[in-house]
Amino acid sequence: MAKIGVWIEMGQDGVKEANLGVLTAAAGHEVYALVCSGDAEGCREVCGKYGAAKVVALAAESGALWDSPDLAARALAAAANEFDLQVVTGLGSLNGRDLLARTAAILDAPLLQDCTAVDFTAGTVEKSHFSGKTVARFECRAPLWLCSLRPNAVEPQESPVEAEVVSYTAPVSGSGGVKVLEVRRDSSGVMELTEATIIITGGRPMDSAENFQLLHECAAELGAAVGASRAAVDAGFAPHSMQVGQTGKTVSPRLYIACGLSGSVQHFAGMKTSKVIVAINTDKDAPIFGKCNYGIVGDLFEVVPVLTEVLRERA
Amino acid sequence: MQVYVCVKHVPDTAASIKVEGEAGYSEGVKYVLNPYDEYAVEEAVRVVKEQGGEVIAVCVGKASALATVRSALAVGVDRAILVKIDEQLPDACVVAQALARAIEKDGQADLVFAGRQSVDSEGMQTHYRLASALGLPVVSDVVAFSLKDGGAQVERECGGGAREVIEVSLPCVIGANKGLNEPRYPKLPDVLKAKKKPVEQIDIASLGIEKPESGCRLTKLSAVPDRGQATMLSGGVREMVEELVRILEQDEKVL
Ligand SMILES: Cc1cc2nc3c(=O)[nH]c(=O)nc-3n(C[C@H](O)[C@H](O)[C@H](O)COP(=O)(O)OP(=O)(O)OC[C@H]3O[C@@H](n4cnc5c(N)ncnc54)[C@H](O)[C@@H]3O)c2cc1C
Numbered sequence: 198m199a200k201i202g203v204w205i206e207m208g209q210d211g212v213k214e215a216n217l218g219v220l221t222a223a224a225g226h227e228v229y230a231l232v233c234s235g236d237a238e239g240c241r242e243v244c245g246k247y248g249a250a251k252v253v254a255l256a257a258e259s260g261a262l263w264d265s266p267d268l269a270a271r272a273l274a275a276a277a278n279e280f281d282l283q284v285v286t287g288l289g290s291l292n293g294r295d296l297l298a299r300t301a302a303i304l305d306a307p308l309l310q311d312c313t314a315v316d317f318t319a320g321t322v323e324k325s326h327f328s329g330k331t332v333a334r335f336e337c338r339a340p341l342w343l344c345s346l347r348p349n350a351v352e353p354q355e356s357p358v359e360a361e362v363v364s365y366t367a368p369v370s371g372s373g374g375v376k377v378l379e380v381r382r383d384s385s386g387v388m389e390l391t392e393a394t395i396i397i398t399g400g401r402p403m404d405s406a407e408n409f410q411l412l413h414e415c416a417a418e419l420g421a422a423v424g425a426s427r428a429a430v431d432a433g434f435a436p437h438s439m440q441v442g443q444t445g446k447t448v449s450p451r452l453y454i455a456c457g458l459s460g461s462v463q464h465f466a467g468m469k470t471s472k473v474i475v476a477i478n479t480d481k482d483a484p485i486f487g488k489c490n491y492g493i494v495g496d497l498f499e500v501v502p503v504l505t506e507v508l509r510e511r512a
Numbered sequence: 513m514q515v516y517v518c519v520k521h522v523p524d525t526a527a528s529i530k531v532e533g534e535a536g537y538s539e540g541v542k543y544v545l546n547p548y549d550e551y552a553v554e555e556a557v558r559v560v561k562e563q564g565g566e567v568i569a570v571c572v573g574k575a576s577a578l579a580t581v582r583s584a585l586a587v588g589v590d591r592a593i594l595v596k597i598d599e600q601l602p603d604a605c606v607v608a609q610a611l612a613r614a615i616e617k618d619g620q621a622d623l624v625f626a627g628r629q630s631v632d633s634e635g636m637q638t639h640y641r642l643a644s645a646l647g648l649p650v651v652s653d654v655v656a657f658s659l660k661d662g663g664a665q666v667e668r669e670c671g672g673g674a675r676e677v678i679e680v681s682l683p684c685v686i687g688a689n690k691g692l693n694e695p696r697y698p699k700l701p702d703v704l705k706a707k708k709k710p711v712e713q714i715d716i717a718s719l720g721i722e723k724p725e726s727g728c729r730l731t732k733l734s735a736v737p738d739r740g741q742a743t744m745l746s747g748g749v750r751e752m753v754e755e756l757v758r759i760l761e762q763d764e765k766v767l
């Protein structure tokens with residue numbers, strides 16, 4: 198049994214859903230849930246439910262940990278030593294990858310980012326290489342190593358234990374030259390693409406930013422996030438934060454609905470590990486039909502509203 | 513300003529990758545400058561154009577990586593250092609040490625640009641380790657950069673459409689993301705001029721790397737097969753959609 202620290206990312210209302218898969222992957226080992234921000238006591242129940250016996254309320258000697266990502270990383274590194282952890286892991290969100298990379302650099306320990314599978318007993322992980330075209334398997338023999346897990350890579354499963362909260366104030370201070378001045382949100386309440394379990398994406402034929410409303414309406418019925426191809430982003434129909442693919446976000450939802458996408462390699466690089474892929478395209482010979490699960494030949498401007506309607510009737 | 517930019521030589525994202533042996537791949541494909549590094553190069557060149565100074569590209573790679581180094585020289589980089597290593601997918605810990613030693617040997621960095629990730633190993637960490645080795649602060653996923661009051665102010669994508677506005681002291685390391693700028697295409701005269709720009713080639717062994725192994729080893733590479741041909745739905749639009757929803761709900765259980 199290994200001692201595993203799981204960094205817990207907090208969302209608007211407590212522990213982010215997507216953490217539960219990471220806790221599940223570590224369950225069965227001696228799991229320390231590491232809470233850098235927010236209310237550790239409030240995390241106790243859910244962390245315990247998914248197998249963490251210890252919930253560590255992390256603090257620094259000076260300053261709030263989230264004022265500087267560097268301070269949070271130094272606290273995490275100190276906790277790894279304090280609790281004698283063999284692995285530090287966490288959600289491979291943008292913040293999770295940033296924090297773990299900083300922590301790994303401080304600890305001078307190996308790190309594997311955005312893993313799609315992990316076995317803490319064997320000390321092996323799998324991750325994508327070459328934009329989703331190959332799977333790379335790594336063996337980790339270092340006394341301490343780190344990994345971030347791609348959101349939705351592991352299906353959450355309860356394994357309840359009695360959890361206790363312990364406080365640890367790390368002997369660290371200072372911002373390390375990096376200070377967060379403010380967080381700007383462009384459109385409030387946007388669901389984070391990478392953590393969504395269902396995604397509906399629009400490509401070049403969307404033809405305008407206004408037309409994306411069509412996808413947002415359908416997404417509301419699906420409980421989905423909305424994505425875009427690079428062609429749609431570069432044409433100004435959607436912000437880059439919505440881009441999926443090689444130079445956008447990597448996502449792994451259980452359902453991916455591609456509307457008006459040709460199926461380029463670079464787009465697939467970002468969504469290839471989706472469980473089920475559905476494509477809607479006017480061209481029956483579009484390459485995307487050669488690499489998805491279900492296809493509808495049709496005009497997205499006709500098909501999507503009907504889909505929204507059918508989902509609404511079902512509800 | 514003395515501005516360094518890290519450039520990696522990687523297989524084109526459109527290339528199909530053939531696995532060779534247990535953990536290798538066939539290199540007989542087109543190679544390019546790592547797409548994210550294009551944004552890093554462009555920003556480095558832009559900063560030096562405004563502030564004056566010199567842009568130096570640093571690359572750790574095989575001898576063939578010279579092509580990528582030249583492509584950076586063709587879009588405004590002044591000179592380059594190629595650290596030669598004979599590995600297809602070198603460990604990020606080793607690469608970061610090599611980049612750090614090469615930069616320290618060369619001069620005093622005011623700024624270091626890199627990409628947020630390389631598209632072959634998808635390591636997402638080299639620039640953090642480089643910053644740590646140089647004792648500098650680092651910010652990655654950067655989509656806006658400006659010099660301000662003796663430091664830099666940057667914006668970083670942090671998920672859900674949100675951006676962090678971050679103040680970072682100089683010198684620092686910046687990991688570039690798409691959106692930071694529009695990389696320029698090289699013009700033919702620039703490509704020709706690039707052939708005359710100085711490239712210092714050094715062997716990694718000469719850098720005295722202290723920790724040549726990280727303890728995590730790539731043991732197997734396997735190709736991911738495509739899903740194959742889709743099940744095509746038929747009938748009128750309403751019929752197809754109803755059947756799709758039924759399948760997603762009852763067969764696939766994803767709704
Ligand atoms: C280095 C690099 C990085 C890249 N990174 C990315 C990336 O991160 N993400 C990304 O997406 N791309 C990326 N690309 C671009 C990629 O190669 C493609 O150009 C792009 O994905 C195409 O977008 P698309 O499928 O929306 O448009 P198109 O290729 O134009 O396809 C549109 C499709 O819609 C169909 N269609 C037309 N009208 C309709 C309609 N009314 N209803 C339904 N279907 C219709 C057409 O038949 C066609 O198949 C990258 C390229 C490079 C070189």
Ligand SMILES: Nc1ncnc2c1ncn2[C@@H]1O[C@H](COP(=O)(O)O)[C@@H](O)[C@H]1O
Binds near residue numbers: 611634
């Ligand atoms: N071998 C290399 N030579 C030069 N720069 C590199 C090398 N490997 C990584 N980098 C830089 O570090 C960034 C992040 O790489 P990675 O950690 O591999 O995802 C890249 O975008 C490059 O700018």
